[in-house]
Amino acid sequence: MKIESDASSAGGGHDGHDGHPAKYDRIGVGYREIRRPDPRLASLIAGGLGDARTVVNVGAGAGSYEPQDREVTAVDPSRVMLDQHPGTRKVKAGAEQLPFPDGAFDAAMAVMTVHHWPDAARGLAELRRVSRRQAVFTWDPEHSTELWLFEEYLPEAGARDRSAFTPLSVVTGALDAHTVLPFPVPHDFTDGFRAAFWRRPESYLDPVVRAASSTLASLPASVVEPAIARLRADLRSGAWQRRHADLLERESVDYGYRLVLAGS
Template identity: 55%
Template sequence: MDPYRELGVGYSTVRRPDPRIARAVWAALGDARSVLNVGAGAGSYEPADRAVLAVEPSAVMVRQRGSGAAPVVRGAAEALPVRGGFDAAMALLTVHHWRDLAAGLAELRRVSRRQVVLTWDVEVMARQWMIAEYFPQVAERERGLATLDAVVAGFGGAAEVRPVEVPWDCSDGFLAAYWRRPEAYLDERVRAGMSGIARLPPEVAAAGMARLAGDLRSGAWHRRHGGLLGREQLDVGYRLVVAS
């Protein structure tokens, strides 16, 4: 079943690549001239100056790829439909959707000489206000999925881990992108691009949103977190794992 049949509708409008994060991803690719983008979604962060082939299992996501996006083939990370020979393979905010993390990482190693995975440290993200105070269920579920330690272990334990700080005005609406803009989480269209929230039971999501809305009205959120309003960027747990 395609998990993005519902979650992915309108995805490309709220998940627009942020140029500062793009620079970090492209730097991690090193001198790679050919890149396989696994779990490519709508095509975010595909470098225009390199030869890119995308692999994406979801028809909903494939239909949202722009006219300038790289060519795409349908396929899953655990059984990539390519022979290999790529300079690099990248997998950005996707490994938590894979059915078999170890198999997917082994496939990345099979088809490329360099691997770049953007994921998150669950324990760091669990301390972020939106998770800690309103949606602790997200961290509880993520601890059972593709953790940062599991990704590093999948590359033999020798991978480099690079923190990716998130700018306050990040244009890519992933889960913790709005750490300085709490009102954005009240927008259902914004939340639809965050699988961590969108896949919660509706009653759990509604309760968390009601608490946040109440805290914003009363000023409680600003009393607890007003110090964030002077920050330009923040480490909320996102990590680039680079292996070769």
């Protein structure tokens, strides 16, 4: 069965700051090549969905972390992102006004997208309205451990993220969440979002990698390029390796990513 419709043009998205679909119409091209779902996070999210058979993925993007053994309906405001989505049930719509009746799904999922929504509280209320269970993966902007890239090279990006991401307390409160699970990022994490390359600093030198992260893609070249030049010089001199010798010995780091569970 194929469902393809256009219900709205606001909200949704994946791993960025700006709810406007034009943003992902611009930077979403080639997104799936860098943003490859990691099986460890996929397992955490699948477990969070419980026994749900029907799932709506709000801010679905290219379909990352959708369980293959469930009936999933993907919702996203960006046509570019939906065109990369491999599923057959796709709806172009925003999180704040989901075009489904009350209780239409067993579960709703949202992965690194709530901070895109112009009205996060309304979008989260919509998740609760259309499903009995909710699983939301997000980043806590109040978490104390910051990625070295933003602390040392791009403080503008760190400040932007902390002001743009929805506080974890807002997400848990709006959902009336009963569980919050941490997800420390493994050193070989395959999904190239914000902190994925914490132990692979040379990856941030690649403009293709940076373009797949809206945290970096949304900043002007006049800010990003000098910072990347400093990183390149530090890698060549060994200064980065000396400063971060402890990271090179670690398997994972808790950078504040959380899976929030609500409902039943």
